[in-house]
Amino acid sequence: xxxxxxxxxxxxxxxxxxxxxxxxxxxxxxxxxxxxxxxxxxxxxxxxxxxxxxxxxxxxxxxxxxxxxxxxxxxxxxxxxxxxxxxxxxxxxxxxxxxxxxxxxxxxxxxxxxxxxxxxxxxxxxxxxxxxxxxxxxxxxxxxxxxxxxxxxxxxxxx
Amino acid sequence: xxxxxxxxxxxxxxxxxxxxxxxxxxxxxxxxxxxxxxxxxxxxxxxxxxxxxxxxxxxxxxxxxx
Numbered sequence: 001x002x003x004x005x006x007x008x009x010x011x012x013x014x015x016x017x018x019x020x021x022x023x024x025x026x027x028x029x030x031x032x033x034x035x036x037x038x039x040x041x042x043x044x045x046x047x048x049x050x051x052x053x054x055x056x057x058x059x060x061x062x063x064x065x066x067x068x069x070x071x072x073x074x075x076x077x078x079x080x081x082x083x084x085x086x087x088x089x090x091x092x093x094x095x096x097x098x099x100x101x102x103x104x105x106x107x108x109x110x111x112x113x114x115x116x117x118x119x120x121x122x123x124x125x126x127x128x129x130x131x132x133x134x135x136x137x138x139x140x141x142x143x144x145x146x147x148x149x150x151x152x153x154x155x156x157x158x159x
Numbered sequence: 160x161x162x163x164x165x166x167x168x169x170x171x172x173x174x175x176x177x178x179x180x181x182x183x184x185x186x187x188x189x190x191x192x193x194x195x196x197x198x199x200x201x202x203x204x205x206x207x208x209x210x211x212x213x214x215x216x217x218x219x220x221x222x223x224x225x
Binding site: 002004005027030031032035036118125145148151152156 | 173175177178179181182184185186187189190191192193194196197198199201202203205206208209210212213
């Protein structure tokens with residue numbers, strides 16, 4: 001199980017600048033679909049990379065699907081050299097994304113968010129229109145049903 | 160074929176007949192239930208569902224091994 005509460009709490013307590021995207025953002029908006037990981041877009045500033053590295057250190061991040069023993073060091077240099085990381089942590093799967101297709105990075109997405117409160121933690125989550133937009137841009141067949149559900153949520157919210 | 164309501168939506172910039180086809184199968188009652196919850200309640204429910212899915216997987220796996 002993914003401990004969304006704990007993951008969001010440690011990110012927020014460490015003042016990491018991030019935006020919830022993907023299935024978790026859909027959940028925040030009212031989606032009934034089951035998602036197993038937490039996807040976030042993080043600010044790529046040097047300070048924020050330091051914060052996210054420190055925040056997640058205790059959760060022993062490792063590349064999801066990578067064979068055990070593969071040399072992987074969770075540190076500032078690794079995050080600076082990469083962009084998007086699909087990780088396993090002791091709190092569950094976590095994708096940290098520098099950019100997403102159709103949305104860009106943290107700065108581009110910052111104005112397209114809503115503030116949500118989860119387990120007493122306030123964080124930013126992608127808004128409905130932007131989530132539909134990035135899902136469309138991703139162009140993956142598996143997202144068609146997700147887009148359809150998000151549009152139904154929009155229809156219901158308008159009524 | 161689309162209903163009158165859906166045909167009207169064809170003027171929308173994001174109208175997509177493929178998405179419209181998928182929309183027909185979306186359970187709106189579940190969405191309505193979720194929209195009544197707070198965001199926090201939606202996440203707590205998601206984690207319960209995850210736990211249930213994992214229990215089902217484990218039970219299925221054990222049943223196959225027998």
